[in-house]
Amino acid sequence: MKTSLLATLLIGAPLAAFLAPNDAHACGGCVVPPMVNTIVNAHRMALSVSPKQTVLWDQIRYNGDPENWGWLLPVKPGAVVEVSTDAWFETLDAATSTTVFAPPISCNNGPDFDCGCAQSDATAGGELGPGGGGVTVVHRGTVGPYQTVTLSTETPGVLDDWLTSAGYVIPAETAPVIDAYVAEGFDFIALQLLPEKGVNEMKPVRVVQPGISPTLPLRMVAVGTGANVDITLFLITEGRWGAKNFENALVPESLVSWDFATNASNYAALRETTLAANGGTTWITTFAKPRALLAPLQGAVRGNAQIVLSADEFGFPTRTASTIAEGYIGQGMLNGETTDQTCVMNFSTFSGDTRMVVDPCPAGKPSDDPSCGEVGAGEIDARVFECGESDVLVDSTMDDVATALNGLHPADVWLTRLEAKLPREALAKDLEIEPSELQVEVEHEIRARSSTNVDTICPSGVVVLPGSGSGSNKDRGTFVVVLSTLGAGLLSLARRRLRGARSPLPA
Numbered sequence: 001m002k003t004s005l006l007a008t009l010l011i012g013a014p015l016a017a018f019l020a021p022n023d024a025h026a027c028g029g030c031v032v033p034p035m036v037n038t039i040v041n042a043h044r045m046a047l048s049v050s051p052k053q054t055v056l057w058d059q060i061r062y063n064g065d066p067e068n069w070g071w072l073l074p075v076k077p078g079a080v081v082e083v084s085t086d087a088w089f090e091t092l093d094a095a096t097s098t099t100v101f102a103p104p105i106s107c108n109n110g111p112d113f114d115c116g117c118a119q120s121d122a123t124a125g126g127e128l129g130p131g132g133g134g135v136t137v138v139h140r141g142t143v144g145p146y147q148t149v150t151l152s153t154e155t156p157g158v159l160d161d162w163l164t165s166a167g168y169v170i171p172a173e174t175a176p177v178i179d180a181y182v183a184e185g186f187d188f189i190a191l192q193l194l195p196e197k198g199v200n201e202m203k204p205v206r207v208v209q210p211g212i213s214p215t216l217p218l219r220m221v222a223v224g225t226g227a228n229v230d231i232t233l234f235l236i237t238e239g240r241w242g243a244k245n246f247e248n249a250l251v252p253e254s255l256v257s258w259d260f261a262t263n264a265s266n267y268a269a270l271r272e273t274t275l276a277a278n279g280g281t282t283w284i285t286t287f288a289k290p291r292a293l294l295a296p297l298q299g300a301v302r303g304n305a306q307i308v309l310s311a312d313e314f315g316f317p318t319r320t321a322s323t324i325a326e327g328y329i330g331q332g333m334l335n336g337e338t339t340d341q342t343c344v345m346n347f348s349t350f351s352g353d354t355r356m357v358v359d360p361c362p363a364g365k366p367s368d369d370p371s372c373g374e375v376g377a378g379e380i381d382a383r384v385f386e387c388g389e390s391d392v393l394v395d396s397t398m399d400d401v402a403t404a405l406n407g408l409h410p411a412d413v414w415l416t417r418l419e420a421k422l423p424r425e426a427l428a429k430d431l432e433i434e435p436s437e438l439q440v441e442v443e444h445e446i447r448a449r450s451s452t453n454v455d456t457i458c459p460s461g462v463v464v465l466p467g468s469g470s471g472s473n474k475d476r477g478t479f480v481v482v483l484s485t486l487g488a489g490l491l492s493l494a495r496r497r498l499r500g501a502r503s504p505l506p507a
Helices: 086-096 158-165 175-183 267-280 324-335 344-350 400-405 424-428 485-502
Strands: 040-049 053-058 071-075 080-083 099-101 105-107 118-120 136-143 146-152 187-193 205-210 225-238 241-243 247-249 257-259 282-290 307-311 317-321 356-358 379-381 413-423 431-435 445-447 450-452 462-464
Touching (some): 040 086, 040 400, 071 175, 080 136, 080 146, 086 307, 086 413, 158 175, 225 431, 241 247, 241 413, 247 267, 267 282, 324 344, 324 400, 413 424
Parallel strands (some): 040 225, 099 445, 247 282, 257 450, 356 379
Antiparallel strands (some): 040 053, 053 205, 080 205, 105 462, 136 146, 146 187, 225 413, 241 431, 282 413, 307 317
C-alpha cells in the first residue's frame, strides 16, 4: 500500500476571499448533487509530519446552501478526524504573510521618512449516505458541527455507487482517481454538516493518521478545480522542508521595489512571475524559521515582530502576541473559542527543549480520558500545550499546538510556508516533500531595495537612510536612489574624504 496522505481541495472560491464569511475551502474530493456548479480556485492547509503521526489541517468554507455540500477524503487506515479552531489558520497566516517595507528616506531640508510604510501580501442535512454494496462503514459519528462516516472497500467502483446512491454525482474523470486510491489501500472519510448547522458554523478539521507520510497527493485536487488552483501549505517539521519532485524557488528579494506614488511594492508581480516559472509547477517558500511556533517571532526589519491580534479604529494595536502559539491562544479568546490562556506560560519554556513531545492519550480521545497513559522519562507531555477544557456538551480545548508537536522535538521544529499556483495538468502527480538542502531561514519581512516616484514626497531630492533590521546596508538596499545637486555634492565630498582616510601614509 502506498503510505501517503491525500490532501485535496473540495469546494472553494478565489484566494482573496478566504476571509469572506460565506466562502468555503476544503480538502478532499468534491461530491455535490446534480446541477450544482463548484469551482475550486484556492486551498489552504497545514501539515505536521513526525515518525509517530501525520496531521492534516484544513479550513472548510463553502459558498452556497449547506445541503449542497459533501466532502470525501482518502486516508490511511486508522485515521481519526477531529475538529480544529478558526484561530489556528488565522494565526499561521497572519504571522507568516510577507510584508514589504518602504526604504527609509531623508528629504533634503525636510523630514525623514521611515514610518513603517508596509504592504501586506498577502452542508448537508439528513443521513450521510447508505451502507452495503461492498462498502464497509468503519465508523459513524459527529465531530463539532459535522457528521462523519469512515468508509472502507477493496473493490474499485463500488464506492462510486455508494456515493451515487447517497445523492451525489462523481464526475466521470474522477472515478478512476478514486478507484486508484481504493487499489492502494486507502479508506475514506466523508463529512457533511449536521442538519441544524449552517455554513457560518463550519470549523476547520484535522485528520490524524499514524506514521510518517511525507507525500501530499494532488491527484484529486483536480476534482472541481478550474484552470489553476492556489495552494498555501504550512509545514511543521523537524528542519526546513520543501518540494522534492517539483521546483522550489524564492521570490527575488533583490528586485523588490517601492513606488511612493502608489505606496505599494512590486512584490505581488514578482511573486506571480516566480510562480509561473517551469510551466506553473513551482513551489515558492515565503517563510521558514526554526522554533517559530514557541519562540518570539523575529523579523529582518522590525526585529521583535509582534503579531497584531486586534486594533482600534485608528489602526493602533490593542492586543499583540510575541509568538505564534501565544497568538493562537489570544486569537482563540477573541473568537470566543476559549476563555483559558494558562498554557501560554509554557510555550517559551519549551521552545529550545530537545525532548520529544508525546501525547499519552489515544487519537481522538480528550486529554482527561481514562484511557490516557503517562509519558516516559525524558519526554514532554503534549497536554502542557493545551488551553481550555473539553466535556460532552462543550469543547473549548485549544490543542492544535499540542497536536502539531506530538512526536517532534521543539528545539528542532521549523515552520515553513509554501505557496503554489498549479495548473490543472500539474495535479496528475503527488507532491513529495523532503528536508531542504539548505537549512537557512526565509524572511517574511522585506525592505525594498529600490524605489520609484520618490519626488512625490521629496520634490527637492532624497537620500536613502540606513535601514533597520538585520543585514548590512548594502544587503538591505539602502544606497542612494535619488540625489539633488546638493545631495550629490555632499556624497562626493564624503567619498573623497573616505579615500583620503584610506590612503597609505607617506614614507
